[in-house]
Amino acid sequence: MIFVFSEDDETAYELLAIGRELANSLKSEIGAISFGLDGEEAYIFCGADKVYSIQLNTGYPSELHADIVVDCISSLLDQYKPDILLIGGTRLGKEVAPRIAQRFGVACASDCIEFSLEQERLTVKRYVLGGRFISTQRFLRKPQIATVPPRRFEKKLDKNRKGEIIKVSLKPAGPKVQVLEIKKKAPELLKIEEASIIVSAGRGLKKKEDLKLIESLAGVLGGAVGCSRSIAADLKWLSEEHWVGLSGHKVKPKLYIAIGISGQVQHIAGIRESRTIIAINNDPNAPIFKACDYGIVGDLYDIVPKLTAILRKRV
């Protein structure tokens, strides 16, 4: 048995696609764990054989709490003893996966980007050392627990699939943490992972107003605006949704244009799978020139307006 869980539906569908392949090679079944919300059929369409729909006696909390998730999934593991548990690598997922693993005295591999089976043992690949190296790791015991980054794999939908929804009634222990207040972040219209062209700004910009240069170029190309960590986290000129890199969004557009970005390992970790990378930077020794397909050495304040003007006429 393979279990998958993510509180984020899209991520759960993606996990089901990976789970399906593993289940086929293991000749086993996949169970999707859900907390009794609507739309459980979609799990079946995306690959689940069974949906374990947890009904909380306590009523459904407005925001699913990690303590409750850990408790409920652990009960299911006790009962069904799955070989593999895949959890969506959201912030909640990254907290609950290692906690469940600790409870069962087993490993958990974080942010896995590839899965295979060797003699029925799960083997995964994941980035380490700032994203410049990839480790291949193999589990020694079951349950084999891994988290998977959202938007990394594609879901597979088949509306003719059949499966079973099983209601499970659980009474988790009262949470140790009590939520007092929730402040929603401003909703983001942009999904940078979905853009096929990204024009990204870095510290090479002198002031916030100069972002206009980047925005006009992106506009002409019909692309999205991205940025380095400095711009989103330190200067806060753009929101987190624009932040690309190891701790930001991992993107794979057709074309990624890095402007005034030095190209530190953590930034590169987020753009590695772009088809073509172009860099504009005034320092010929900037590491970005070792990580791009095409580069131009020069002042962005000179190059970007010229480039935008030329492209405006031709695209």
Next chain:
Amino acid sequence: MDIIVCIKQIYDLGQIKADTASKRPVTGGVARKISDFDKNALEEAVRIKEKYGGKVLALIRGANDAAKEALAMGADEAIVYNTDADSLGTASLLAGIIQKMKYGLILCGEASIDEYSFQTGPRLAQALGIAVLTYARKIELKDGEVIVERDLENRYEVAKALLPALITVTREINEPRIPTLLQILGASKKKITEISPQKPEVGIETLSTLAVEMKRKEIILKDVETLARVIISEK
């Protein structure tokens, strides 16, 4: 109230090169430093101590220089050890050490920047059976409780728990101080205890760690006109 900060000394990642033939990381001669978020955890512990009193104990995987740096930054005492372990082993080992101690709070970084696995804090709390509050960007204490503002995907959440509790901190929570010469000198009087824990349990084996192949063209263009042509053909 005493605060324990879990710290990991790591290689300076920018300095690690890949061996050209084997593609394996070459770490010989590479400088080591305290993992970035762990400095934030330590800074926060020292600020809490300054505000509410108590002692800060740094529990460090690494060498004496990391312990000295932690003491100079304001820790009162340090324990260092140097055992290799995966996340399961690390959390079990830390739990074994901490179980015998008295503490109100444990602070960890949200992730160590070499492994970047976000595991040790939540695991340690689970092993100790205490509350865990992850991704903290603000911490306050009040009447035996800790109130934390957490940074989640689409929301900030204010949550509270009874002490003892474990908190993992984000990089945004503070700006770690750079110790003064006086603090560095003062640190030499503080106590560093070296321990050698038993080899911990292992849950996963690493088969290989290899450099990511970079297959980029690295072509330098001479003028904006050519750049525009490349963009049109690549888009």
